[in-house]
């Protein structure tokens with residue numbers, strides 16, 4: 001992000017937020033697309049389509065507020081078990097989103113990434129992701145990470161496999177494996193731990209999302225279904241976050257564990 005300008009400070013204080021206490025990394029479980037559609041007598045795919053539009057507006061809001069990292073749970077490993085038609089619709093939406101949003105991301109200064117078992121995605125989607133990541137790799141205002149074909153346990157298993165392979169090859173001693181070395185094998189090793197985890201639709205489950213990175217995250221359950229989630233709901237979640245005291249297990253407030 002550019003230096004915090006007065007207008008940025010004004011924007012935050014008008015929203016009742018303190019710039020120095022913004023979460024660095026916000027992660028969102030975008031829940032409720034299906035229920036949003038059902039309420040309107042629509043197909044589930046229509047809910048996902050409405051949800052995709054919200055991805056754009058929330059990304060823009062997060063950039064303007066000065067959030068450095070935003071990770072969105074767009075497709076879990078468990079989502080592969082949904083009916084084929086819904087899976088196809090979700091992948092098509094993602095492809096459209098990548099085709100349409102590249103220019104916008106560049107304009108907002110967003111670096112796009114994807115985490116997950118990306119090799120399970122169709123080739124066309126993988127190519128688009130690669131192209132978007134390459135085109136935006138020098139952007140510095142915010143990193144938008146899409147969790148796709150993502151599972152928190154898979155991520156931990158994949159890291160354990162990489163470490164085990166290094167031990168087997170004789171390049172790593174088991175006693176040298178610590179938190180830092182383990183985290184270096186996660187899908188996005190440079191991403192900071194999650195500070196704030198938001199789940200929409202009023203739900204309160206982690207659902208196999210960022211299990212390692214959320215160890216001291218603040219959880220906020222936001223009532224609206226994802227397609228109804230607005231900038232105001234994001235601000236509400238940020239105010240709730242700033243109203244909490246983070247002690248990371250100690251007795252005094254602390255800035256972080258890092």
Ligand code: FPP
Nearest residue numbers: 030031032033034035048051052074094097
């Ligand atoms: C959960 O709602 C949401 C998903 C499984 C997918 C999230 C996808 C999007 C928001 C749109 C596409 C994403 C991008 C990045 C373009 P649900 O279907 O589980 O809702 P329900 O619990 O009400 O059934």
